Amino acid sequence: MSTHTVTMTINGRRHTGTVEARVSLADFLRDQAGYTGVHLGCEHGVCGACTVLVEGNAVRSCLMLAVQADGAGVTTVEGLAAADGTLHRVQEALMNEHGLQCGFCTPGIVMTMAALSGEGKKATETELLDALSGHLCRCTGYQGIRRAAQQLAKPEAMDTANGEQS
Ligand code: FES
Ligand code: FES
CATH class of the missing domain: 1.10.150.120 ([2Fe-2S]-binding domain)
Structure with missing residues (x-):
């Protein structure tokens, strides 16, 4: 099975991983990058629980492939508060x-x-x-x-x- 190397900047940190083409951005963020604040409810684009920011736009990460986010800046809920803990x-x-x-x-x-x-x-x-x-x-x-x-x-x-x- 072919795999792809993807690199994204997640919550300000560069992260590189290897994924099969079918892996969703949600699974990449949770399973490879460790951002389990990305919640999976329906996994079909219906519930909105998996929403993250990709280049500042709200995206349902269960509907986007990790390879489609290659090179992008991604923000999850873990990256929203300021570095000193001040809430958004x-x-x-x-x-x-x-x-x-x-x-x-x-x-x-x-x-x-x-x-x-x-x-x-x-x-x-x-x-x-x-x-x-x-x-x-x-x-x-x-x-x-x-x-x-x-x-x-x-x-x-x-x-x-x-x-x-x-
Ligand atoms: S998990 Fe429900 S919209 Fe993505
Ligand atoms: S599903 Fe429990 S707070 Fe929304």
Whole structure:
């Protein structure tokens, strides 16, 4: 069986591995790179739990092959907080609004919101909720997640990724 060498920068660190062509980005991130914050629910692109950032865009990593991400910059939930532990404002908002319970869906939800609320980006509540409509959560009833989106969309919400007030 043929294999391919792939190199990506994951959470700021260069990582090289060898994969079969059929290996998903999700499996590569979890099994080879050790980023188990990438959760696998459906493995069919339905639940959103596996969402990561590839070059800043939210991607369902169960639907992308590792070879397709060769050379890319990838961010998982483990790489979102600042080096000193300061939470990303999306993480803060979800925590403040009790937008999680068991946490299984949470990494994917965080990454989708982060793609729209990263440094220099400010999505509207509608844009955030539209993006979140592709995520399934069995626990929260979605209301806390919705409030977190509202908090992020407020005019006075922080405009940078890790804590500076606008
Ligand atoms: S595990 Fe990828 S969308 Fe469900
Ligand atoms: S918090 Fe449990 S699935 Fe969403």
